[in-house]
Amino acid sequence: ANWLMLQGTEPADNAPRAKVWGFIQPMYSKDFSDAFAGKYVPPKLIGPSLDSQSSFNILRARIGVRGTGFPLDSHINYFLLTEFGNNAITNGGKYGSYKPYLTDASITLNYIKGARVRLGLFKYPGAEEGLQGIAAFPYIGYTSVTNQMLLERFPTNGETNIAPQTVPNADMNAFSAPVGAFRDVGAQVFDAFDVGNWEHTYAVMLGNGHGVQMSDNNSSKDLYLYWSSAYLFDKSAKGPFRPSLKMFTWYQKGKRTDAYDNTKEQDRKRYGVGVSYLKKPFRVSAEYMWGQGMIFQGQQNPQRMFNNNKAAGGYIEGGYFIPNTKFELDLRYDTYKRNKGIMKGPTPEAKFNTWTAGVNYHFNKKTRFTLDYSIRKYSSVFTPVNNQLKDVKGLLALQVTAVF
Amino acid sequence: ANWLMLQGTEPADNAPRAKVWGFIQPMYSKDFSDAFAGKYVPPKLIGPSLDSQSSFNILRARIGVRGTGFPLDSHINYFLLTEFGNNAITNGGKYGSYKPYLTDASITLNYIKGARVRLGLFKYPGAEEGLQGIAAFPYIGYTSVTNQMLLERFPTNGETNIAPQTVPNADMNAFSAPVGAFRDVGAQVFDAFDVGNWEHTYAVMLGNGHGVQMSDNNSSKDLYLYWSSAYLFDKSAKGPFRPSLKMFTWYQKGKRTDAYDNTKEQDRKRYGVGVSYLKKPFRVSAEYMWGQGMIFQGQQNPQRMFNNNKAAGGYIEGGYFIPNTKFELDLRYDTYKRNKGIMKGPTPEAKFNTWTAGVNYHFNKKTRFTLDYSIRKYSSVFTPVNNQLKDVKGLLALQVTAVF
């Protein structure tokens, strides 16, 4: 699927003035991890508030409007989406931080051939897992590399680190600001070109580098670059399930002002490369990503975010749509190494390997049930950190997704 | 009216993909209570912020979407509703705690005959006053037993009790988290069965027991049971004003983690029985309810919530729709006794008796004006508390309700 085009533009011929749409994702999670020395850390607890090992939740409840505003003019379209669910966008995690949030508010100007311009708040051109529409995301949780390295956290002055807690019911999340949500506010130039059965897509964007928090807190801006080339098995097909083989690469660079000392800034860099194949009944995708600076050290450690550490990780996953049934089977392996080469101290090297097996049952084109079970092998080169990580165990998640 | 069916399902034949709907309730309140020894307590002030004896307000401003998502499949429907008004859901009461909130986000699967499954955030099966649609609720304020015993409050660590204040303009509300709003996040199995002119309805639900705060803060879940049997005077009638005689009973049980010491948990139990008769021009309804544990001690006393006290109360009310006019006359008596049998100390026995006389003027099927005047007789067996409660006097409220 070409997410830049699907999310940033409308069909030229028949877009509505204002289509109300959205989706709901009720879910249930259970974490089977054990305490170490009677204490718990965030990966053993259910987010965003990290104060229980089992919980129902409304992971997402999105309501939006999209269309062309003035239907006589197909040169301009807009996309507006709000989030009322309970996740790391609406709820930094610290008690009392829930509030609905704007996730997307963009206007696209389609005047210049080969250079569409998208302005506002929207998903920046980047890694497939963040860029794809949630309604088409076959798993419930993100991979470790996406969750930790790409889903940016923003500490606020006054937030302090939290030690491991003796009961799972204690709030272990120190953050109150929303995560970046793979989004930024800025201006993007992009377009897609057909060359035979190939579709090439590029995007260049400048943004605040401040996630969904709409205004910037420094004057430097983030730069985003993106390229993809997709071989289309069926040129007439459209939408998120269009059969294709897509290769892509992306790059992102910016600066972050230190929340605890606003005279300092820290560089942040991320880049990656990936491939995705979809032709029913099969789907296979894989991606590898690298990062330096602003490496996340867990929801309990906001004061350790302003580092210049290195990290890298990736995943390979596949799906099988059992013919003549509503079932889809999914399997994913992901790996992430953070703080590469640091052997001790407050931010030691740690490794996160996860196998996730899943089933999707598609009631209809707009509604599906998902069951995921993850086996997690976490470790660190530094014993005090490793003691907690080694007891991170299985995670069960059930979810229904209904799109309207 | 059968609220479980009206709110949880859609007509099988003609539900829309996405119907935008909602309602607005502007209002004005004036409290005629006197200060005692120059000081004020919460029942003498206007909520949610409890810092004035007269105020205009937007009690509710709800916008939602409901339908079947994929109109070709009537097996699945959804219900989404957001609240932007200023009440105890959006505004715990403490200054600065207002924020819009999600009140409902559910998906209903209608596949198994006799066992519909509703998932997500929605009204739990319980007492009539909480379960009924607000647009059909003939009064402006809740009864004391509903407001105090059923409308659950959630203290947050750090919130402290507030002493009586010398001016009405001082903020007397210590809570910042939203009330439970008669809702929970979880899974409900339910259905309705017709036997001649009788309609029997059951519901069993498991939920977080954490109100509209979507994720749980402990691993124990709340259990809800519900049964109703209604005699239908007109089997072809539908909607909230269907003529019927309905008897119902409900039960709810769970645990709450102590906000001030998260190693402790407190049991919470509620149950009740009631009857409602509606056949224009008359309406009569009555209900009695019992509770133990987590008995609310006023908006100024969050630190006294984690108790194992007992309480009980009920109401009887009726309405008369004056034939050939747009007027409806209403009268309600309600009573509530909290902390039964406790003669002194921080949570002494107190009694709350209220007569409410009201008028509804129905401009049209979607819009009405309501005037309510309440006479309140409050008392306590413990003199320091009784001194304040005995001066609680009349309360006037005016409201317009517009549904769209």
Add this chain to the structure above:
Amino acid sequence: ANWLMLQGTEPADNAPRAKVWGFIQPMYSKDFSDAFAGKYVPPKLIGPSLDSQSSFNILRARIGVRGTGFPLDSHINYFLLTEFGNNAITNGGKYGSYKPYLTDASITLNYIKGARVRLGLFKYPGAEEGLQGIAAFPYIGYTSVTNQMLLERFPTNGETNIAPQTVPNADMNAFSAPVGAFRDVGAQVFDAFDVGNWEHTYAVMLGNGHGVQMSDNNSSKDLYLYWSSAYLFDKSAKGPFRPSLKMFTWYQKGKRTDAYDNTKEQDRKRYGVGVSYLKKPFRVSAEYMWGQGMIFQGQQNPQRMFNNNKAAGGYIEGGYFIPNTKFELDLRYDTYKRNKGIMKGPTPEAKFNTWTAGVNYHFNKKTRFTLDYSIRKYSSVFTPVNNQLKDVKGLLALQVTAVF
């Protein structure tokens, strides 16, 4: 344009049950002011968080519903609008204070000839710059007199003054509550009368005097009075761009409870007179306003709001729609003098003069691009304040407005 009628009523013949509408305003701002002695103050920084000299932003992202609810009855209409953008309504400015907000929730009863009644939260009848629809406002920023004297700020107990900061990246905004947004909750009686080619409009309103914070924090209510007389060049024309010459005057009076000592109240008074001419290709408008009490002293000084100082200011501006093009040229001069006659101390007299040159490019009837550049000459009679104000320089702003 007659904003009271356009916003408060619907056409009697063909209003929808529920029209979903709104607008999006992505923007970019750059402030060219210099530090004084290495330090910054709010007018040199980009709002609402005042922690940068350049930023992309979503200035407004509004979603609403309006119509008649029950389409068979044109006597009643409603207007509901929510704000998800990042401005002084949703974000007082202090870190972490962003939350979506309800800006309008009103019901209009059109039963009494000559006396329509509007109830709820809506724009009070007042100055043209605040009352007009944002979609028709030709500039990006408000004039100084409107921003400082009319756009009311509400300090909260605990908020303290902030000294000038050594880096632009430090948060300079001490307020967390939403601004008044030219709105109030209350009841308004109003109507418009045609006499030949003249249209006379009056409004009388009582409100909380607490802006968009829906409940009042004291028992005194604000009084609003409004009168306008417009000569219509084309009686059949409708909407915000109806050709007319309009003269208007307004008055507003109320009391504010001191946030830092809630036993005290401060009077607040505002009044003004203005004229607006619109007949394409020309537009000219001018207004002058006076105020006493609650004179705003900057986002860094919440503790200085409860004063009885005097202020006054106004603007004259014009627009030229270049015939046969999509371009509109705009020029505005505005002036504001606050704390008149106070020669030193914490709230000394200060003067704010601004020239703003702008261009609007109208892509279509619903979408336009705006470029504004402002030259600001600020000064104070008191040297310590003047030192900072004299270095306030140019401000560049770019914006796209898309209405749907």
